[in-house]
Amino acid sequence: MDRSTRQAARRPRALTELTALHCLLLPLTRTRQDRRWVTVSWTLGALHLGLLERRDRLSAADALTLIRGNLPATTVGASRFAGVLAMASDLVDGRLARRQAAVSPFGDYADSFADAAFWTWLAVRHEPSHTVRAAAIAAWAAPIAAxxxxxxxxxxxxxxxxxxxxxxxxxxxxxxxLRHLLRR
Structure with a gap:
């Protein structure tokens, strides 16, 4: 924790960008639990700024990844298009990171955690099939836990x-x- 705090202090610009992004997400939340989700996301991001390595700021790809990870806490996450939006943002943030040479361990891990957070949430909250829910947990939550x-x-x-x-x-x-989009 001490090392993480020192790493964040060495990157004041990245910490400011991270804070601003999460402050912009807060008005899109509906409940206290949603606000906690955004707060936990900010905390995890702040404690892992050392993974930016030599960079002192977040890239556009990093910001898009963090937004995707917070979709469940926002009004956008309630849309039946949320899964399609998450897939599109995942493709775009990957392309942006490679094009801008902004690939970092921070972005790599944030991408994995954002996918795990979003897709596990979508499956657990909106998927009626027990089998599909179990497969989602196996695909995202289990590897993250390990x-x-x-x-x-x-x-x-x-x-x-x-x-x-x-x-x-x-x-x-x-x-x-697709199942979420087609569900009425």
Whole structure:
């Protein structure tokens, strides 16, 4: 925690951008629980600014990723188009990061956590199929829990697993987004 606080203090511009982004999200929330979601997102972002490495600010891709991770807490997350919007933002933030050479461990981990937060939330809250919900938890929550447990045990973030051929989470995004969009 002390190291994370020092890393955030070394990046005042990034901390200010992170704070401003989350302050812009707060008016889009509906409940106290939604505001807590945004607050937890800000806290996690602030405690991991050291993962920006040599950068002293958030990239546009980082901001888009953080917005996606907070969609469940906003009025936009209530829309039946939320899954499609999340998929589109995931594609755009990846392209932006590569085009702007703004790929960093911060963005990489934030992308994984944003996907896990959004898609697990969408499946648990809106998916009627127990099987699809269980698959969503297996695709996103289980890997995040495993990486977090290793990080806590080691005191440093491990490389996250990246399956080359089979990407079950990507396939699950399409299934859940389409089912949510078509549900009346």
């Amino acid at each position: 990486v977090t447990a290793v990080a806590i045990r080691r005191g440093t973030m491990p490389e996250r697993p990246r399956p080359a051929l089979l990407r079950p989470a990507a396939a699950m995004q399409g299934v859940i987004a």
